[in-house]
Amino acid sequence: MTGAQERPLRADAARNRAKVLDAATEVFTTRGIGVPTEEIARAAGVGVGTLFRHFPTKEALLEAVMVRRLETIAERTAELAAGAEPAEAFYGCFRLIVEQSAGKNEFARALAAAGVDVQSSLQAPSAVIRTRLTGLLDRAQRAGAVRPDLTVPELIALLVGTGATLEQLGPDPAARERVLDVLFTGLRPR
Amino acid sequence: MTGAQERPLRADAARNRAKVLDAATEVFTTRGIGVPTEEIARAAGVGVGTLFRHFPTKEALLEAVMVRRLETIAERTAELAAGAEPAEAFYGCFRLIVEQSAGKNEFARALAAAGVDVQSSLQAPSAVIRTRLTGLLDRAQRAGAVRPDLTVPELIALLVGTGATLEQLGPDPAARERVLDVLFTGLRPR
Amino acid sequence: MTGAQERPLRADAARNRAKVLDAATEVFTTRGIGVPTEEIARAAGVGVGTLFRHFPTKEALLEAVMVRRLETIAERTAELAAGAEPAEAFYGCFRLIVEQSAGKNEFARALAAAGVDVQSSLQAPSAVIRTRLTGLLDRAQRAGAVRPDLTVPELIALLVGTGATLEQLGPDPAARERVLDVLFTGLRPR
Amino acid sequence: MTGAQERPLRADAARNRAKVLDAATEVFTTRGIGVPTEEIARAAGVGVGTLFRHFPTKEALLEAVMVRRLETIAERTAELAAGAEPAEAFYGCFRLIVEQSAGKNEFARALAAAGVDVQSSLQAPSAVIRTRLTGLLDRAQRAGAVRPDLTVPELIALLVGTGATLEQLGPDPAARERVLDVLFTGLRPR
DNA sequence: GATGAATGAGCTTTCATTCAT
DNA sequence: CATGAATGAAAGCTCATTCAT
Numbered sequence: 139m140t141g142a143q144e145r146p147l148r149a150d151a152a153r154n155r156a157k158v159l160d161a162a163t164e165v166f167t168t169r170g171i172g173v174p175t176e177e178i179a180r181a182a183g184v185g186v187g188t189l190f191r192h193f194p195t196k197e198a199l200l201e202a203v204m205v206r207r208l209e210t211i212a213e214r215t216a217e218l219a220a221g222a223e224p225a226e227a228f229y230g231c232f233r234l235i236v237e238q239s240a241g242k243n244e245f246a247r248a249l250a251a252a253g254v255d256v257q258s259s260l261q262a263p264s265a266v267i268r269t270r271l272t273g274l275l276d277r278a279q280r281a282g283a284v285r286p287d288l289t290v291p292e293l294i295a296l297l298v299g300t301g302a303t304l305e306q307l308g309p310d311p312a313a314r315e316r317v318l319d320v321l322f323t324g325l326r327p328r
Numbered sequence: 329m330t331g332a333q334e335r336p337l338r339a340d341a342a343r344n345r346a347k348v349l350d351a352a353t354e355v356f357t358t359r360g361i362g363v364p365t366e367e368i369a370r371a372a373g374v375g376v377g378t379l380f381r382h383f384p385t386k387e388a389l390l391e392a393v394m395v396r397r398l399e400t401i402a403e404r405t406a407e408l409a410a411g412a413e414p415a416e417a418f419y420g421c422f423r424l425i426v427e428q429s430a431g432k433n434e435f436a437r438a439l440a441a442a443g444v445d446v447q448s449s450l451q452a453p454s455a456v457i458r459t460r461l462t463g464l465l466d467r468a469q470r471a472g473a474v475r476p477d478l479t480v481p482e483l484i485a486l487l488v489g490t491g492a493t494l495e496q497l498g499p500d501p502a503a504r505e506r507v508l509d510v511l512f513t514g515l516r517p518r
Numbered sequence: 519m520t521g522a523q524e525r526p527l528r529a530d531a532a533r534n535r536a537k538v539l540d541a542a543t544e545v546f547t548t549r550g551i552g553v554p555t556e557e558i559a560r561a562a563g564v565g566v567g568t569l570f571r572h573f574p575t576k577e578a579l580l581e582a583v584m585v586r587r588l589e590t591i592a593e594r595t596a597e598l599a600a601g602a603e604p605a606e607a608f609y610g611c612f613r614l615i616v617e618q619s620a621g622k623n624e625f626a627r628a629l630a631a632a633g634v635d636v637q638s639s640l641q642a643p644s645a646v647i648r649t650r651l652t653g654l655l656d657r658a659q660r661a662g663a664v665r666p667d668l669t670v671p672e673l674i675a676l677l678v679g680t681g682a683t684l685e686q687l688g689p690d691p692a693a694r695e696r697v698l699d700v701l702f703t704g705l706r707p708r
Numbered sequence: 709m710t711g712a713q714e715r716p717l718r719a720d721a722a723r724n725r726a727k728v729l730d731a732a733t734e735v736f737t738t739r740g741i742g743v744p745t746e747e748i749a750r751a752a753g754v755g756v757g758t759l760f761r762h763f764p765t766k767e768a769l770l771e772a773v774m775v776r777r778l779e780t781i782a783e784r785t786a787e788l789a790a791g792a793e794p795a796e797a798f799y800g801c802f803r804l805i806v807e808q809s810a811g812k813n814e815f816a817r818a819l820a821a822a823g824v825d826v827q828s829s830l831q832a833p834s835a836v837i838r839t840r841l842t843g844l845l846d847r848a849q850r851a852g853a854v855r856p857d858l859t860v861p862e863l864i865a866l867l868v869g870t871g872a873t874l875e876q877l878g879p880d881p882a883a884r885e886r887v888l889d890v891l892f893t894g895l896r897p898r
Numbered sequence: 899g900a901t902g903a904a905t906g907a908g909c910t911t912t913c914a915t916t917c918a919t
Numbered sequence: 920c921a922t923g924a925a926t927g928a929a930a931g932c933t934c935a936t937t938c939a940t
Contacts, residue, residue, distance in 0.1 A: 148919075151924060174909065185926040190911065192924095288510070292503050296510065299493025307485040317482050320475075324514025341899070364934055366902090375901040376936085386935065531920075554913055556923090565922040566915085576914065668890070672883050676890065679873025687865040697862055700855075704894025720939075721903060744930060755905040760932065 155192045157182045163203050171200070211238055212266045219274055225283035228274045229322060236300040236318075268294070285327045296321070345382045348372045353393050361390070395452075401428055402456045409464055415473035418464045419512060426490040426508075458484075475517045486511070535572045538562040543583050551580070581640070588643035591618055595650050605663035608654045609702060616680040616698075648674075665707045676701070725762045728752040733773050741770065775832075781808055782836045789844055795853035798844045799892060806870040806888075838864070855897045866891070 161182035165173055175196055179189045193199035215231045222230065268290065275293055278284040300321055307313055337345070351372035355363055365386055369379045383389040405421045412420065458480065465483055468474040490511055497503055541562035545553055555576055559569045573579040595611045602610065648670065655673055658664040680701055687693055717725070731752035735743050745766050749759045763769035785801045792800065838860065845863055848854040870891055877883055 148924070150918075154925080175911085176909085186911085187913085187926050188924075194911090196910070285510075287506060289503070289506075292497065292507050292510075295493045295497040295503075295507060298496045299489040299491075301489075302492035303485045303489025306488045307482065313479070313482050313485075316477060316479075317485060320478070320482075320486065320511070320514035322514070323518065324510035324512070328513060338899080344900085365936085366934075369902095377901050377938085378899080380936065381899075384936090528920085534921085555915085556913075559923095567917085567922050568920080570915065571920075574915090665890075667886060669883065669886075672877065672887050672890075675873045675877040675883075675887060678876045679869040679871075681869075682872035683865045683869025686868045687862065693859070693862050693865075696857060696859075697865060700858070700862075700866065700891070700894035702894070703898060704890035704892070708893070718903070718940075724904080745932085746930085756932080757906065757934085758904050761903070764932090766931070 151192075154182075154184055154188055158184060158189050158192055158199070159202060159206060162199050163206070166200070166203060175199075207238065208264055208267060211235055212270065214238075215267065215270050215274075219270060224274075224277040224281035228278035228283060231271075231274055232297065232300075232322075233318065235297050236304055282327060284325050288325070296325075341382075344372075344374055344378055348374060348379050348382055348389070349392060349396060352389050353396070356390065356393060365389075397428065398454055398457055401425055402460065404428075405457065405460050405464070409460060414464075414467040414471035418468035418474060421461075421464055422487065422490075422512075423508065425487050426494055472517060474515050478515070486515075531572075534562075534564055534568055538564060538569050538572055538579070539582060539586060542579050543586070546580065546583060555579075585640060585643050587618070588640065588647060591615055592643055592646045592650065594618075595647065595654070599650060599654055604654075604657040604661035608658035608664060611651075611654055612677065612680075612702075612705075613698065615677050616684055662707060664705050668705070676705075721762075724752075724754055724758055728754060728759050728762055728769070729772060729776060732769050733776070736770065736773060745769075777808070778834055778837060781805055782840065784808075785837065785840050785844070789840060794844075794847040794851035798848035798854060801841075801844055802867065802870075802892075803888065805867050806874055852897060854895050858895070866895075 158178070162178050165178050165181050175189060176186050178199070179186045182189070189199070193202055211234070214234055218230045218234060219227050271293060272290050275284065275288065275290060279286050279288070300318075303317055304314055307317060348368070352368050355368050355371050365379060366376050368389070369376045372379070379389070383392060401424070404424055408420045408424065409417050461483060462480050465474060465478065465480060469476050469478070490508075493507055494504055497507060538558070542558050545558050545561050555569060556566050558579075559566045562569070569579070573582060591614070594614055598610045598614065599607050651673060652670050655664060655668065655670060659666050659668070680698075683697055684694055687697060728748070732748050735748050735751050745759060746756050748769070749756045752759070759769070763772055781804070784804055788800045788804060789797050841863060842860050845854060845858065845860060849856050849858070870888075873887055874884055877887060
């Protein structure tokens with residue numbers, strides 16, 4: 139139920155869909171949202187028509203990229219959450235999400251600005267993540283690894299913001315570590 | 329240091345420039361960067377021609393909006409920094425900046441994407457801010473109010489990210505306070 | 519003379535050709551010429567590929583639709599012309615054609631605009647009709663049922679125009695009758 | 709009240725609007741509705757942008773062309789209707805309209821197909837014409853020059869259809885005269 | 899100086915037609 | 920042979936920027 143298609147989708151069609159999605163993710167992330175659809179098609183090695191057959195709108199493409207990202211995050215958090223003690227699971231997932239989420243904000247904003255019903259299409263995967271985060275936070279708080287007054291919306295906002303922080307900061311590992319340490323220290327019960 | 333020099337600029341021209349700048353700030357912030365230039369002109373109550381006379385490019389307008397924001401921030405931080413003990417000055421400025429900076433990221437990104445030499449045009453005001461931040465951080469660290477390993481670039485990244493966090497979080501004051509408390513706790517020496 | 523010769527055409531292929539032709543007639547008539555080819559294929563219950571195998575061009579399909587219409591008209595006029603006295607035959611055929619020809623003009627125009635050699639492809643069936651009309655007119659004129667100065671091209675133009683009149687008029691039977699009465703009165707010798 | 713603009717419209721703007729309208733009338737009539745908007749702009753000697761500034765949609769342009777045609781017809785019928793005895797006025801206007809209306813049907817159909825609210829935008833001028841036609845028909849019927857059972861909708865349908873007849877017929881004056889004579893004879897009381 | 903009409907490159911999207919499956 | 924995914928030329932429309940009024 140994570141991504142069931144209507145019909146199985148022909149082999150080559152699926153391949154092209156994936157190529158487009160990959161190219162879009164790459165291009166949107168590196169060069170921003172303003173890039174012409176045609177460029178993305180070219181990067182994917184398909185014609186514009188093909189792109190539009192799979193994603194009837196540029197918006198729809200953006201949406202699909204986000205959905206896939208969220209799904210990826212959901213999967214990885216599931217693995218992490220499975221076999222680990224509460225604190226490790228929580229902070230591990232935090233790390234995972236903020237590393238993955240570079241550029242995510244821009245997408246969300248663009249979608250929102252375009253008036254997409256972000257709720258409906260992203261709700262499924264983001265609900266999964268939200269549920270997972272709720273569980274992680276709860277367990278960690280009960281284990282005394284996270285301050286008890288923090289709520290899920292605040293956690294999500296912090297994830298988004300920390301993503302932005304890291305994006306702004308650049309690649310220096312020591313600096314990134316220091317910034318995460320600030321966050322993690324602040325998240326622990328005093 | 330308020331911005332305009334070159335030539336004194338006629339009274340009505342200056343008034344128009346200000347009207348455009350105000351309108352642009354308002355419109356860009358509320359409706360995003362994609363809004364047509366003409367809309368901004370209309371919001372300012374002038375013709376597009378006038379707008380382009382003052383800001384030869386849409387980019388230039390965006391830049392000007394950012395510059396003014398930074399200048400505003402610089403001024404206010406100056407006031408705060410002046411008569412206050414180190415800890416209060418530092419945390420007060422942090423608050424001030426993150427509250428002010430809603431939407432700032434989008435601007436910065438847009439400018440960067442457009443290939444503007446963000447450094448050169450924003451350098452003056454951002455250098456002022458950077459200097460001020462350096463001073464604030466330094467004083468606060470020496471007073472034992474901020475962990476000593478934090479550097480200025482990390483502080484700036486945290487300011488940007490915390491702005492994003494608050495933007496994501498919405499207006500609930502309790503939640504905002506909690507989030508800031510996480511940050512401030514994390515920033516203190518253990 | 520039903521259309522298909524060249525090669526016998528397999529049974530299912532012939533069935534598909536007919537399905538496409540029926541669907542095209544229906545769709546073109548009700549929704550205009552602008553409908554995407556794919557829609558017609560869907561209405562016919564076949565893939566686009568099949569459609570294009572039978573009609574190498576959208577134009578060709580339009581043409582085929584018109585040809586079949588003309589053929590239908592030709593057949594019916596034949597029946598009417600066979601066993602009836604001149605006046606009845608003439609006015610009966612006039613009625614028949616103008617009732618049948620709703621929307622036909624649009625096709626003809628579309629074909630002409632597309633630069634199709636309307637003459638060559640439609641010549642066979644329209645020659646049949648023209649011959650029949652010539653006979654009908656001639657007999658009716660000799661019987662004193664139609665004014666003697668009217669020529670075949672004028673008759674055809676009047677048929678086309680009366681079709682348009684009825685199309686414009688809508689379904690009210692009394693009004694349609696009145697309009698036809700105007701025409702028929704005008705067609706009789708003074 | 710026949711065509712009042714919001715603001716007087718600058719001299720050059722009015723000139724361009726007229727040029728576009730002329731070109732559109734010409735091009736639509738001779739080459740059909742399918743012609744690219746850009747072609748019309750070129751024919752008018754302006755850029756596409758200018759065209760779209762005046763007519764925000766291709767549909768709107770079609771509409772405007774029709775409106776102007778109807779207005780022209782309305783004016784001319786007014787002149788004719790003014791100083792003439794009933795029969796002459798009626799048959800004169802009939803002639804005038806069917807000569808003018810070449811290609812009009814195609815426009816009307818295109819508009820209808822596009823789902824334009826034909827009523828609202830064309831109502832004003834077409835109401836004028838309808839009123840005029842009502843008056844002409846009424847006077848002619850009272851003068852015994854037209855069969856008394858004919859109604860206005862039927863008259864309009866006949867005008868449309870006769871336009872189509874003439875268009876189909878081509879330019880031969882004798883043939884056109886003969887066709888009109890059929891109509892006019894049919895329209896007289898028997 | 900101010901205005902807003904004109905410009906046209908560029909963007910998203912459609913659709914007749916081809917061709918791998 | 921049938922299918923429908925792929926193609927890409929072309930269409931309609933937008934918008935930053937220029938320039939006559």
